[in-house]
Amino acid sequence: MARHFSLSGFPEWLPEQRLVEQHVLSTLQRTFELHGFSGIETRAVEPVSQLLSKGETSKEIYLLSRLQADQATDDAELGLHFDLTVPLARYVVENAGRLMFPFKRYQIQKVWRGERPQDGRFREFVQADVDVVGQDTLSQHHDMELPLVMVDALSKLPIPKVVVRASNRKVAQGFYEAIGLADIEGALRAIDKLDKIGEKAVAEMLMADGATDEQASQALTLAAITGSDGSIADQVLALGARSERLDTGLNELVDLVEGANELMPGSIVADLKIARGLDYYTGTVYESTMVGHEDLGSVCSGGRYDSLATDGKKTYPGVGLSIGVSRVLARVLGTPLVEASRSVPTAVLVAVMDEEHRRASERIAVQLRDRGIPTEVSPSAAKFGKQIRYADRRGIPFVWFPGDPDSVKDIRSGEQVDADAAQWAPPAEDLHPTVRMLS
Amino acid sequence: MARHFSLSGFPEWLPEQRLVEQHVLSTLQRTFELHGFSGIETRAVEPVSQLLSKGETSKEIYLLSRLQADQATDDAELGLHFDLTVPLARYVVENAGRLMFPFKRYQIQKVWRGERPQDGRFREFVQADVDVVGQDTLSQHHDMELPLVMVDALSKLPIPKVVVRASNRKVAQGFYEAIGLADIEGALRAIDKLDKIGEKAVAEMLMADGATDEQASQALTLAAITGSDGSIADQVLALGARSERLDTGLNELVDLVEGANELMPGSIVADLKIARGLDYYTGTVYESTMVGHEDLGSVCSGGRYDSLATDGKKTYPGVGLSIGVSRVLARVLGTPLVEASRSVPTAVLVAVMDEEHRRASERIAVQLRDRGIPTEVSPSAAKFGKQIRYADRRGIPFVWFPGDPDSVKDIRSGEQVDADAAQWAPPAEDLHPTVRMLS
Incomplete structure (x- = not known):
């Protein structure tokens, strides 16, 4: 079931959905880096003249104005970027003397388009781009390299092929x-x-x-x-x-x-x-559809442009692809096709005997966190049954009971064992939330 | 030396600086999750009425308009958020029925203010917020919990105390x-x-x-x-x-x-x-300065607000703090006080004998990447000296030479050893770029 967003075209996720998005984004980032691509982030705004320089009038651009703008001293007209290619071209020309070519970069950011929202089309959405940009020349073998980076990345995501x-x-x-x-x-x-x-x-x-x-x-x-x-x-x-x-x-x-x-x-x-459709591709072009979800259209597209940018003296050819992350996420979260194993990062909830003994529980939490175990202290010293319910509702797998000795309970199996906060660790698969596809 | 940005007030980093920013952001994220805080992300825009509801007229808001807006059908007036507290309040009220309270959330996002840019003050900047929000009530012990989350996070960053x-x-x-x-x-x-x-x-x-x-x-x-x-x-x-x-x-x-x-x-x-200065705090307030950089002002501030939000029936008290990530980063990158160990994620550059044998190098790269080792193939089959220089300029520590057997050279020490792509791994400290403070 598609989620209703309070502002049409501006998707927002609940915490358990955001865990899926974070998993997707970090998998993309890790894979791009595995292939030696540098992450960059560009500002959200560009001068409107830059945004319109490719003749992209079909893209609905959001213009900015300041609420208390002083007409006399106001700056060049700015708009929100509608893709990550125009900003890349500007960034490359601007920093050409400080970059090394071929420049391999990935960029995962929100972009904005004032288009009429439809299924899979948003006004604010996340794109994940990889491009390689040469100075004057760019070898043909990159036309094979770039889509393979995306094939590798896409194959690691919890989404249909x-x-x-x-x-x-x-x-x-x-x-x-x-x-x-x-x-x-x-x-x-x-x-x-x-x-x-x-x-x-x-x-x-x-x-x-x-x-x-x-x-x-x-x-x-x-x-x-x-x-x-x-x-x-x-x-x-x-x-x-x-x-x-x-x-x-x-x-x-x-x-x-x-x-x-x-x-x-x-x-x-x-x-x-x-x-x-876009006019600046000059050679290889790419499109990709998700099997069983062809109605979404292409979820990863791109191509080669012999002149991504030029500064008058030098030309910067490029080849790259862009994943429509929000489009894919909206489908797999909306159906849903994937879910996170719990709704919070917490692996262990430390119970609190009574408010007078809260400090003892906090000390246990410090010890567990020092060993990398995501831990919360129960916000209330209610009856233990209520504290266990707090964990259960959030999918927190373990509840820790201070005592002499302490004990820890796997609230899924009910098994409770004595434990020492300086030693105990949850099974590796319970340490962090995991994301899985629903069959 | 402070960096000049092409658009005043809109900082952008070079790839090697972005590595430092990524390290900072992922350290914050990991620490917030260690304390059981859920990550959320809200849309960049809010209705202007929402942005002005706290009477924050001192904040210069960026308003949006569509380049090709149809006056007759256009939406409510939208503006870019100037902090992450106003969006949190809106998100909590909007999703109250789907959230669990107390709701512990972190949020790391860009915000925008159309103010006159100064040292440490930007028009686009990243904030990292942690807040806990209760429904009707929120225990006092959270006033101690929240700053300790920040103390833990800040102590893990490569920045002055x-x-x-x-x-x-x-x-x-x-x-x-x-x-x-x-x-x-x-x-x-x-x-x-x-x-x-x-x-x-x-x-x-x-x-x-x-x-x-x-x-x-x-x-x-x-x-x-x-x-x-x-x-x-x-x-x-x-x-x-x-x-x-x-x-x-x-x-x-x-x-x-x-x-x-x-x-x-x-x-x-x-x-x-x-x-x-802000008027909505009702109890505890926090400020933080970086030792030796007191001129920057507070880099992490916040407080308790007994009514972060209300939906008429229920009230949502909260307590939280916000780190001015860009302010800190601009100082430590601009001075500079920190640096990344290399400018690209790549640990190994696989050399290419000649273009006819490029595929052999690519196969080696696939093997290394399958084992989690960030690897690039040399973009050109130039003389080996030139390929080594490609790695050296980027700080890539290892160059791999296909052969029978293959060999891998640590270009810092010059040491070269026979190696098998199915077995060899770099020392753990060379696998990914590291970030260190300059003394």
Whole structure:
């Protein structure tokens, strides 16, 4: 069941749901770092001129103004960033002299878009991006590296399997040029809608843009090609059209999927219908859907841009992908498909005999925490049954009773044993909340 | 040396500085969880009416508007939150039926204030808050618990020692009432300025507000009292004034500092000049300064509010503190007082013999990563000397050479040994970047 948020489009989680989100975010962070990516965080705001520089007028930008602004001295107009790519481009140019290239960075932050909220579309949401940015040049092998970072990260999350698919804009462009299609941008936009509106409607769009029946049919045949090895090139070449751009794109795409599947079998599928609506991609493009949740749309997308940024003297090509973390989380928490093993971080609740002896319980808690065991002291010295209920309602597995000797009770099994706060530890699996998928 | 930020008041860090920030944030998170606090995150925006409900007009709020807003259908006016207390109050009331009380939560997020940027004062900055919120009642022992959570957290950070000081509004209020001061709010505000403007100026302020010479002198004598045990009560009572409120406040304050120092010796000092400018605190108040950096002002403050929120039927009292993370970080990174052991997460760079053999290096990287070792493959197959320089410039400690057998070189010592990617591991201290204080 989807959760109702008090402000439409601005998701917020309950503490036990936030545990799942934290697990997801820390897994992403850990995996990105395992691949040698540096974490950065950029400010939430950019000058509006920067936000609009890519012509992204389709994104609804939130503008800022100060409640008590002094018109005369006010600053440049600022807006909240709507993705993490525009800020990355600005950060790279600004810090080029202090960064080392190729610059591998990940960035996990909230972004804002003033769009009409829908299922899986929010006004405030978290994205997790990985990109590698070169100075003037960026080797082609990064086009395989980046999606494999995401495959690794996604496979470690408590979510349904995500299938990462890739294509290459040069393939479609080169092919369209070779068959004489006039409106190449238009054709890419039409093919991008294939999953939404179907072959017939796409053919009509193509023909409305000037394609012949034959050209529309060829474009659709190309878009139907998928595969995980060199056979995709054979299928494309069997259609008869050839161009230099097409050959380059096919080589890049085959290298990518063959390499990826050699290194991580089953990791990436070539799928020639992927076009990506955004205009700045210049080569490889990626999309990914969660199996059984294709209605969510792509949950991890990206591509290569030969000029992510430029400072006039140098150009910064990049390739990267972005996970729509909130979109995935809203689905797995809303259904729900996952849950945390308890609603608080606490592993042990130390009971309090009576208020006069609270200090003794606090001392035990200090000892347990010093040994890394998340511990709370009961807020009230109520009857022990009530204190146990406090733990039980929160899923805290152990209640500690001060005494001579102390004892600790696993309130799930009821088993109670003598224990010493300087020695005892819970089983490793009970130390911190865990997150599991519901079957 | 303080860093220049491209947008004044909006700090951004380089990757090696961000490693320090991440270390600080994860240490805070881990410590808060060790004490059983649940992490929550609230949306960045609140309705402006909510932001202004506490009469906080002194805070410069950033208002939002949509670039392409449709006037007719636009939503309630929204603004960016300027602290994490107002959102907490809203979250608690909104989710009261789904939360368990007392509700212990931590929250580490950015907040925004459109104030004029100064040293240590930003327009966008990170706060780390811990609060406990009760439903209708909240035991007094939490007034000791909360600052001790912060003492524990602050002591684990790579920063100079932070001294946490506490007072109780009831002490000053009760005392002022007992000596017949007319303008109690004004007196609290004047005393709050003591560190900034000195005794003489404060006395003048008090007298300008109607205090006699004698009353001003008594108020200053009270404000000069500090201590870590029951002797503070003796000092206050020796001044001769008595009231029920004063007695209550003194009892609460003595319980707090005696308990805290019994549990964690040297943790909290009572300091009766602490007043806190904000008007919603009703009992204990806290401030903290970093030793040697008193010019930064308080880096961790808070207090008790008997009515953090109310929904008409129930009242939610709370007590909590907030660390100004960005303020502390800007100082320790700007000086600098701390540094990370390397600028990237990578522990091992796998060298590439030539582009034809890149796959062999990638396979080694997969093996090392599977065993939790952060690994990169050299982006270029340049001469080994150049690849080693790539690692050296980033502080990556190990370079792996594929061969028969493979070998791995500690580029700091120059020592090179045969190694098997299925077995070898770096020393534990080299696995991840570490953060250390510069002496």
